[in-house]
Amino acid sequence: MNYEEVMKLALERGFYFPSCEVYSDANAGFWEYGPSGVGLKNKFLELWRRELIRRDGMMEIDGSQIMSKSVFEASGHLGNFADPIIKCTKCNSTFRADRTIAEIANIEIPESADLDEFDYAIKENKIQCPKCKGDFSSTKKFNMMFKVGIGPQEEEAYLRPETCQSIFVDFPRLFKTMRGKLPLGIAQVGKSFRNEIAPRQSLLRLREFYQAEIEVFCNPNRLNEVEKFTEIENTIIRVQTDAEPVTMTCKEALESGTVPNKFVAYYLGILTEFYEKTGIDVTKSRFRKLGDKEKAFYAEVAFDFEVETTIGWLELVACNYRSDYDLSSHANKSKEKFEVMDNDEKVLPHVFEISMGIDRSLYTILEHSLKNDEEHERMVLSLKPYLSPVHVGILSLVKKDGLKEKTDEIFLNIKRKFDAFLDHSGAIGRRYRRLDEIGAPFAITVDHQTLEDNTVTIRKRDSMEQSRVDISKIDSILLESVAFP
RNA sequence: GCAGUUAUAGUACAGUCUGGUUAGUACUCGUGCUUGCCAAGUACGUGACCCGGGUUCAAAUCCCGGUAACUGCACCA
Numbered sequence: 001m002n003y004e005e006v007m008k009l010a011l012e013r014g015f016y017f018p019s020c021e022v023y024s025d026a027n028a029g030f031w032e033y034g035p036s037g038v039g040l041k042n043k044f045l046e047l048w049r050r051e052l053i054r055r056d057g058m059m060e061i062d063g064s065q066i067m068s069k070s071v072f073e074a075s076g077h078l079g080n081f082a083d084p085i086i087k088c089t090k091c092n093s094t095f096r097a098d099r100t101i102a103e104i105a106n107i108e109i110p111e112s113a114d115l116d117e118f119d120y121a122i123k124e125n126k127i128q129c130p131k132c133k134g135d136f137s138s139t140k141k142f143n144m145m146f147k148v149g150i151g152p153q154e155e156e157a158y159l160r161p162e163t164c165q166s167i168f169v170d171f172p173r174l175f176k177t178m179r180g181k182l183p184l185g186i187a188q189v190g191k192s193f194r195n196e197i198a199p200r201q202s203l204l205r206l207r208e209f210y211q212a213e214i215e216v217f218c219n220p221n222r223l224n225e226v227e228k229f230t231e232i233e234n235t236i237i238r239v240q241t242d243a244e245p246v247t248m249t250c251k252e253a254l255e256s257g258t259v260p261n262k263f264v265a266y267y268l269g270i271l272t273e274f275y276e277k278t279g280i281d282v283t284k285s286r287f288r289k290l291g292d293k294e295k296a297f298y299a300e301v302a303f304d305f306e307v308e309t310t311i312g313w314l315e316l317v318a319c320n321y322r323s324d325y326d327l328s329s330h331a332n333k334s335k336e337k338f339e340v341m342d343n344d345e346k347v348l349p350h351v352f353e354i355s356m357g358i359d360r361s362l363y364t365i366l367e368h369s370l371k372n373d374e375e376h377e378r379m380v381l382s383l384k385p386y387l388s389p390v391h392v393g394i395l396s397l398v399k400k401d402g403l404k405e406k407t408d409e410i411f412l413n414i415k416r417k418f419d420a421f422l423d424h425s426g427a428i429g430r431r432y433r434r435l436d437e438i439g440a441p442f443a444i445t446v447d448h449q450t451l452e453d454n455t456v457t458i459r460k461r462d463s464m465e466q467s468r469v470d471i472s473k474i475d476s477i478l479l480e481s482v483a484f485p
Numbered sequence: 486g487c488a489g490u491u492a493u494a495g496u497a498c499a500g501u502c503u504g505g506u507u508a509g510u511a512c513u514c515g516u517g518c519u520u521g522c523c524a525a526g527u528a529c530g531u532g533a534c535c536c537g538g539g540u541u542c543a544a545a546u547c548c549c550g551g552u553a554a555c556u557g558c559a560c561c562a
Binding site: 012018021023024025077081085087088094096144196198200202205295298299315318395397398425426427428432433445447448457459 | 486487495496497513514515516520521522523524525535536537551552553554555559560561562
């Protein structure tokens with residue numbers, strides 16, 4: 001299904017919708033999750049915890065969203081997370097100063113250069129607006145971080161532009177108190193904030209968005225000593241270094257040198273296995289190796305995990321080998337020690353990061369799962385049962401003759417164990433269709449026979465097949481069917 | 486941020502050009518009846534002109550300004 005169909009479903013069925021929509025000054029780039037969206041998100045994160053955090057023995061933290069100025073001085077975000085921009089005084093178009101100068105005058109000025117340098121180059125080369133030939137204003141820095149003022153003095157602090165900085169600054173304490181041993185994965189789920197110039201396409205480019213980030217701290221001298229590698233050596237991944245993605249096993253990726261070491265290959269493998277279990281079609285995925293110009297300022301090697309959707313390739317996860325960039329920066333700035341012992345060796349750990357965009361992942365799951373079943377004239381959201389916001393609909397065939405009471409009784413017995421949805425009203429077919437659209441894998445219907453022999457029918461979402469089971473079996477059937485893999 | 490397009494119920498659309506009665510339709514949603522396993526029928530009901538200003542006796546409709554969404558460009562650590 002395409003973006004429009006997913007959007008319609010999201011609005012009609014409570015997956016997500018614009019923030020503050022009743023007010024006309026609502027800003028672009030902010031969206032909220034409704035009940036169905038929260039259900040899906042929570043279950044997605046539970047799967048993430050199972051498949052990555054627990055599988056690899058990582059620890060999870062929950063840090064502050066507002067962080068002090070020093071953090072971002074050290075991380076480089078105050079210096080580098082800003083683009084030099086110039087604005088045309090005539091038509092108001094905004095351009096990147098470095099790129100415009102490179103394009104027109106063929107002069108390369110690094111983006112981190114002094115602003116004077118850009119102004120000088122623009123003046124010397126008489127560079128004008130490519131659109132209207134107007135003159136440019138002087139160069140300014142546009143920083144994508146939101147600044148906030150703390151306390152009555154409004155002291156300078158920032159909303160985090162990525163969740164991982166808490167992981168870096170917390171690393172010394174966590175390693176000491178939680179009996180850390182390299183390699184050590186530390187994870188965090190939470191919101192990040194970026195003042196995007198042009199937010200677009202609902203969940204796909206937000207100003208306030210969810211990330212699930214993992215930072216794996218490792219000994220850079222032991223990147224090929226990964227025992228767990230055998231678990232994923234035959235897992236198939238798709239890697240793109242040139243024009244087209246190539247399908248290969250993790251072992252082949254390692255041996256061909258496509259992926260630099262066992263350590264990175266292992267995480268690309270378990271990440272792919274995770275996404276396969278979300279129901280995203282991983283044959284439409286790729287790890288795209290980024291060139292030097294595309295990489296973030298802190299990354300040494302970078303792979304973007306991208307998935308093909310109806311609106312093109314979508315970046316869901318950034319995998320960056322950040323080396324010791326972050327820990328040494330924070331060590332220098334804070335004067336704290338970040339080295340740790342790895343057996344007898346004292347090392348400043350390197351970091352491999354798996355930075356997942358949750359909102360984009362949820363969109364992709366919805367797009368890949370939503371099907372138009374033309375034969376039965378219905379939309380079906382074929383979510384994996386363990387990701388569905390509603391596990392089971394509990395329906396009475398009709399309200400009268402005591403069926404309602406019997407249905408209520410069944411609902412009462414299972415509503416704390418499963419995400420169950422009770423519905424008595426309207427035609428039975430309509431109620432099935434509604435459940436199909438929010439991805440409920442099962443519907444249990446109470447009919448007249450139920451009153452005689454204590455059996456109900458269970459309907460499966462995808463096949464629409466029904467079977468009769470004893471009420472006493474409902475628990476165990478559901479337990480097995482909606483369990484995480 | 487630039488350009489173009491658009492903005493009417495939960496959703497999709499009509500009406501706007503040519504200002505004028507109670508803003509219409511479909512689906513959805515709620516209640517009743519009916520039926521009794523896949524969006525049926527039937528009756529009733531809830532629900533909307535993006536925001537602000539201007540023109541006018543009168544503005545959903547015309548004008549100006551904002552905001553948002555879509556498309557393209559630019560941007561995307």
